[in-house]
Amino acid sequence: MNEKGRELVEQIHREAVERYHEEKQKGRELVEAMFREALEREREEKQRQRPLVEQAHREAIEQVRG
Numbered sequence: 446m447n448e449k450g451r452e453l454v455e456q457i458h459r460e461a462v463e464r465y466h467e468e469k470q471k472g473r474e475l476v477e478a479m480f481r482e483a484l485e486r487e488r489e490e491k492q493r494q495r496p497l498v499e500q501a502h503r504e505a506i507e508q509v510r511g
Contacts (some may be wrong), residue, residue, distance in 0.1 A: 446454075
């Protein structure tokens with residue numbers, strides 16, 4: 446293979462490696478975003494459930510006292 450052919454192969458290889466790293470980074474960012482969203486949903490659900498649990502505890506205490 447002549448010099449020009451080697452340069453072309455190296456350029457193609459570098460571009461392929463760069464695309465691979467970009468796709469890998471995009472995937473990592475997507476997973477991180479999904480994880481943050483899941484944590485936020487869990488936090489919101491706990492906030493929604495907390496008053497219900499507290500109410501159930503108050504009712505249980507009142508039943509024991511009564």
